[in-house]
Amino acid sequence: MAVSGILLVLFLVAHMAGNLHVFEGRASMNEYAHGLRTFGEPLLPHESLLWVLRIGLIAAAAVHIWTAVVLTRRALAARPVRYASKKPAKGESRHAAATMRWGAAVVFLFIIWHLLDLTFRTVNPVKDVPDAYGAVVATFSPERWPVTVFYLLALLALFFHLRHGIWSAVQTIAGPNSKWRKRTQAIGLAVALIVVLGFAIVPLSVTFGLVK
Numbered sequence: 001m002a003v004s005g006i007l008l009v010l011f012l013v014a015h016m017a018g019n020l021h022v023f024e025g026r027a028s029m030n031e032y033a034h035g036l037r038t039f040g041e042p043l044l045p046h047e048s049l050l051w052v053l054r055i056g057l058i059a060a061a062a063v064h065i066w067t068a069v070v071l072t073r074r075a076l077a078a079r080p081v082r083y084a085s086k087k088p089a090k091g092e093s094r095h096a097a098a099t100m101r102w103g104a105a106v107v108f109l110f111i112i113w114h115l116l117d118l119t120f121r122t123v124n125p126v127k128d129v130p131d132a133y134g135a136v137v138a139t140f141s142p143e144r145w146p147v148t149v150f151y152l153l154a155l156l157a158l159f160f161h162l163r164h165g166i167w168s169a170v171q172t173i174a175g176p177n178s179k180w181r182k183r184t185q186a187i188g189l190a191v192a193l194i195v196v197l198g199f200a201i202v203p204l205s206v207t208f209g210l211v212k
Contacts, residue, residue: 002172002173004060006169007060013195020202022136026133103161107161110157137206140207148203148207158192170184
């Protein structure tokens with residue numbers, strides 16, 4: 001779970017950085033998107049890099065979900081009756097497990113919408129695939145404010161998921177007695193804030209007219 005989670009976080013950071021090209025204008029954003037589709041051509045087929053990323057992401061997400069189910073079943077088998085009172089570990093919320101579950105569900109639903117909106121353009125006003133900039137501006141335009149609200153709510157769920165998930169992953173990999181133990185909460189919070197704010201600034205800038 002820790003390794004697959006870290007792979008997904010690395011993708012999020014790269015995806016967030018790519019989204020920031022929108023502030024450089026239409027030409028720069030579309031050139032970036034075109035580069036992703038044509039990477040390696042003519043030696044490699046069209047969209048080879050994107051398909052490698054897609055397959056890798058599907059695999060990482062599948063492993064992440066599968067390990068979550070396995071670990072939950074193991075926990076229930078080891079302790080079928082809940083503790084009357086359990087003090088959470090330092091840096092861990094008492095409701096962390098519940099937050100991780102509902103947060104993951106919200107993020108999963110958002111990913112489906114995100115694919116339909118900006119990848120397949122099924123629900124996006126801009127059908128021209130090369131115009132990535134136009135698609136971003138169209139989906140977060142002021143008249144489509146519910147999309148922006150949904151996007152921000154998904155980012156809120158992602159924030160809580162990342163904060164606790166990174167905290168857990170670092171402890172899992174580094175070990176409970178590692179010198180990093182006291183720093184894991186700050187690391188999780190910092191990464192979660194950077195990723196979420198980096199994603200949120202794009203829809204907010206479009207909705208409020210800073211990017212047109």
